[in-house]
Structure formats: C-alpha cells, structure tokens
Amino acid sequence: MLTHYVQKYRLTPARILMIKITIHAVSLFFVAILVNNTLNGGFGADPIKGIEHFTGKAALNTLILTLLLSPLAKQYKQGGLIRLRRLLGVYSFFWAALHLSIYLALDLNFDWSLLGSEIIKRPYLAIGAISWIILLLLTLTSTQSMQRRLGKHWQQLHNWVYLALLLSPIHYYWSVKSGLIEPTIYLFICALLLYCRKQKIMKWFTKNTNQYQTKSATKNTNR
Secondary structure, three states, X not given: OHXXXXXXXXXXXXXXXXXXXXXXXXXXXXXXXXXXXXXXXXXOOOHHHXXXXXXXXXHHHHHHHHHHHHHHHHHHOOHHHHHHHHHHHHHXXXXXXXXXXXXXXXXXXXXXXXXXHHHHHOHHHHHHHHHHHHHHXXXXXXXXXXXHHHOHHHHHHHOOHHHHHHHHHHHHHHHOOOOOHHHHHHHHHHHHHHHHOHHHHHHHHHHHHHHHHHHHHHHHXXX
16 A cells, blocks of 8 residues: 555656755754764763764765665656656765774874774774775765766766675674674664665676686786
C-alpha cells in the first residue's frame, strides 16, 4: 500500500527544491546545536572528544543518507531522488572536513607533522584519512562540468564511495574505548547498504582488478 502510494507521488522539480531547502535547514540546525553545545558545555567532561564524535557521526549519517537514495529511488521508482545525492555528499564532506579540522586544531594544535605521524602510528586514523581523501575527491568532482570532463572515468572514481562507506564506521568503532553498541549499529547499517549493492561492487572490483593485472602484465612485457 505504501509502495503504491509513493510510486504515484511524483517528485516534481518544485518538490525536489523543497527537499533541498529542508536538507539545508536541517544541516544548519545541527551546526547550531554544535555551536550551542560547544559554548555552553553541552559536550560533558571531555568536550574535545564530544565535538569530534558529533562531527564524525554527522559526516557518517549524511554519507549513509547519500547511499540510501539509490535503493529508495529504485524501490519506489522515484528517479528524482538521485538529484539529491550531490547535496548530501557535499554535506558529508563538510562534516568530515570539520571533524578533521577540530582534531587538528584542538588535539594537535595545528601540528601537521604530528598529524602525519599519528596517521602512520594509529590504524583507525589511517582508515579515517583514506575515507576523508575519498570524500574530498568525490566532492571536488561532483559538478556536472567535472562529470563531462572525466567521462567514463567519473563513475569509476565515484564508486570509491563504497570504500568510504566501509571504512568510516570501522574508523568510528576503533576510535571509541567504551560504548560499542552505537558504532556496531553503524557497522551493521553500512554493511547492509553495501550488501544491497553487492553485484555492482563485485563488478567494479573485478574490473579494477583486471585492469591492474593487465597493466602489470604490459609493464613486465616491456621490460
């Protein structure tokens, strides 16, 4: 019954615009919560960790919402939902950039060399850095002009979002010392989203593996 109703409810350009305005409003609302809690001691006895976890979870939540759009669009035949992916993806990187900036500023006092050594020494920071770089690249290439410029390589690049979806909850799980129930739930949700795309991911992985093997064989032949 619900599926039939949703399929009959068309997402017109005006409705898509209203959804985008709502996304902006909700995102700004959570920014306001972040500012308010920071200024008024809302993050408890360890405010730095509280701020880092808040921004990190905001990035992960937005990334999950971004990856939810495709299965929802397919299930309910609402292709217009795909037009929201770029906006949500940019907000995911916004929160991830804020997350890293807070860690760099408040934990490391803008010591870039220390940041590099910490990433090397701590596996959870290493996989967080990989996820962050992926989101950065996807944000920089998210425009239509970049899509036209990259051509067929654009989709290959943006398929790396699946790796970010895998690594981000692992980063969260490893970063906490207690209260593992919540990060475990995130791991389950992300694993479910990846499972829903298992055929596409395996096809992409196989294609990239074959390309790598072909290039390696060509290099060995030319030696």
